[in-house]
Amino acid sequence: MFQREFAQRLVAKPGDKLYCRLSINTQLLARVDMLMKVGKNNFKPPPKVESSVVRLEPKNPPPPVNxxxxxxxxxxxxxxxxxxxxxxxxxxxxxxxxxxxxxxxxxxxxxxxxxxxxxxxxxxxxxxxxxxxxxxxxxxxxxxxxxxxxxxxxxxxxxxxxxxxxx
CATH class of the missing domain: 1.10.8.480 (Helicase, Ruva Protein; domain 3)
Structure with missing residues (x-):
């Protein structure tokens, strides 16, 4: 579970506003899927940020890249x-x-x-x-x-x- 904006950066695709080095590097090494959003009201006391659950499945074998x-x-x-x-x-x-x-x-x-x-x-x-x-x-x-x-x-x-x- 990550802060929503960070999770969105992990799964961002080319052309998305949040697409960045984090996106491309994560997707080089793993398959990334957004599983669900978790609202702040699900916590006591509620945090100031929304959260999301992300699945990171490492690519095996990793790509042959320096x-x-x-x-x-x-x-x-x-x-x-x-x-x-x-x-x-x-x-x-x-x-x-x-x-x-x-x-x-x-x-x-x-x-x-x-x-x-x-x-x-x-x-x-x-x-x-x-x-x-x-x-x-x-x-x-x-x-x-x-x-x-x-x-x-x-x-x-x-x-x-x-x-x-x-x-």
Missing amino acids: FTEWDGLTRIAFLRKNKTLGAAFKINSVIEMLEKNYKLHLSLHNKPLEPDFNMQAKVIGILEKLEMENLRARSMDLDDFMKLLLAFNLKAYILINRNSINL
């Missing part, structure tokens, strides 16, 4: 959930973090940096190829985020690490 990268991606996307992904990924601190992680990846694999390297162009190119540059996090579902994370990893080797995000 959770550090997943969390980094959702942090960037939901930083301003009403901004487009293109705008979210153009923020200087985000570009700097992605560039740092990309250069680290190249150095660990003894690969040279391309002479005309431009991280912002690389990221926007991926978003455009996926036709996601104008999408907003509030309207993206689990599959959209999975597709984006896979594209960053496979096409650009951009590793999103939440520990290096200082937004």
